[in-house]
Amino acid sequence: RKEVEQDPGPFNVPEGATVAFNCTYSNSASQSFFWYRQDCRKEPKLLMSVYSSGNEDGRFTAQLNRASQYISLLIRDSKLSDSATYLCVVNKDKLVFGAGTILRVKS
Amino acid sequence: NAGVTQTPKFQVLKTGQSMTLQCAQDMNHEYMSWYRQDPGMGLRLIHYSVGAGITDQGEVPNGYNVSRSTTEDFPLRLLSAAPSQTSVYFCATQTGGRSQPQHFGDGTRLSIL
Numbered sequence: 001r002k003e004v005e006q007d008p009g010p011f012n013v014p015e016g017a018t019v020a021f022n023c024t025y026s027n028s029a030s031q032s033f034f035w036y037r038q039d040c041r042k043e044p045k046l047l048m049s050v051y052s053s054g055n056e057d058g059r060f061t062a063q064l065n066r067a068s069q070y071i072s073l074l075i076r077d078s079k080l081s082d083s084a085t086y087l088c089v090v091n092k093d094k095l096v097f098g099a100g101t102i103l104r105v106k107s
Numbered sequence: 108n109a110g111v112t113q114t115p116k117f118q119v120l121k122t123g124q125s126m127t128l129q130c131a132q133d134m135n136h137e138y139m140s141w142y143r144q145d146p147g148m149g150l151r152l153i154h155y156s157v158g159a160g161i162t163d164q165g166e167v168p169n170g171y172n173v174s175r176s177t178t179e180d181f182p183l184r185l186l187s188a189a190p191s192q193t194s195v196y197f198c199a200t201q202t203g204g205r206s207q208p209q210h211f212g213d214g215t216r217l218s219i220l
Contacts, residue, residue, distance in 0.1 A: 087150075095152075
């Protein structure tokens with residue numbers, strides 16, 4: 001079983017839609033969690049950290065469920081520019097990256 | 108600030124050749140690491156360093172060497188290139204805490220023929 005698992009997608013959604021991604025992790029001792037965004041042929045960039053109480057940054061909301069060992073990312077009012085691959089990242093002794101979920105927002 | 112600078116951006120090698128991928132940072136971060144990214148897989152850690160003079164192996168270290176003589180530089184050496192090392196390589200830095208996110212260079216696309 002992979003340490004961090006994501007649905008690879010692609011998720012094809014129209015502009016303005018709400019879309020959610022989940023990510024599961026296997027190491028219950030994981031300490032910190034992140035969502036990164038990666039555009040085609042570019043480097044990953046931090047989108048947001050994920051806190052135990054859940055956190056929001058504009059149209060983006062991240063949630064952590066330690067009991068079920070998953071994190072989620074909700075994107076509201078999708079924009080064309082949100083099209084990218086979203087990487088779930090879990091940290092215990094080192095960062096472990098999921099393979100990513102592809103999002104395509106279409107007009 | 109340049110952040111994390113990787114060179115070269117593209118490289119084609121023949122099987123058996125050796126080369127060094129360069130990574131330099133100007134953020135004074137202690138922690139540096141090298142990843143490879145292959146289709147359908149997450150970034151996999153090759154080697155990492157928690158400070159000058161200290162390096163350690165990651166998940167997929169075979170066929171690669173690293174050194175960390177200064178805080179700023181963390182080169183990755185391919186000893187004898189193999190087609191299985193065709194990949195995109197990313198260097199990343201991180202401030203000291205393990206809970207801190209990483210800053211990535213823009214990658215080196217390497218093809219081994």
